[in-house]
Amino acid sequence: MSQVDRIRIERARPRRDDAFALAAMTLRWDLAGGAPNRPGFLDEFADAWLDAAPSRPAWIARRPDGNPVGFAIGALVTSLPSLRRPAGGWLHLSSLYVDPDLRGQGLGQRIMDEIVGFAKEQSLSRVQLNATDEARAFYRRAGFGGPQDTLMQLVLSGRLPTT
Secondary structure (H helix, E strand, C coil): CCCCCCCEEEECCCCHHHHHHHHHHHHHHHHHCCCCCCCCHHHHHHHHHHHHHHHCCEEEEECCCCCEEEEEEEEEEECCCCCCCCCCEEEEEEEEEECHHHCCCCHHHHHHHHHHHHHHHCCCCEEEEECCCCCHHHHHHCCCEEECCCEEEEECCCCCCCC
């Protein structure tokens, strides 16, 4: 069994330890991308996610010892009723991160499988995201495509609501 196979992926719960795990990984990702640090960021992020948790589903990938090594955060979006289209919802995936030393080993796909499973269980019409140049190939392999080069989506139902 590989080290990635022993990693468990779970839905983040609206509690402080999960909020801080998401905050710490976001901080790490942002710093690696060149963003400047600021005092109080961990508390700021944790409080904001806890306030929004019902509409911001998240997943955490953890090693057997509990240390987080990846995460994803989405935003549930609902279209308003219209005579031209059915009301419905989708998930906008705002963040997907895997620890750099675990990339290319299937963990990102396992997290994506959890997200897509959740979207299907919730009868959402699609999962959409804004892909970076570096991540576009990964999302294409996961089944995502247009409508635009950076805005990608995975259609889960036959008819998409529009906004």
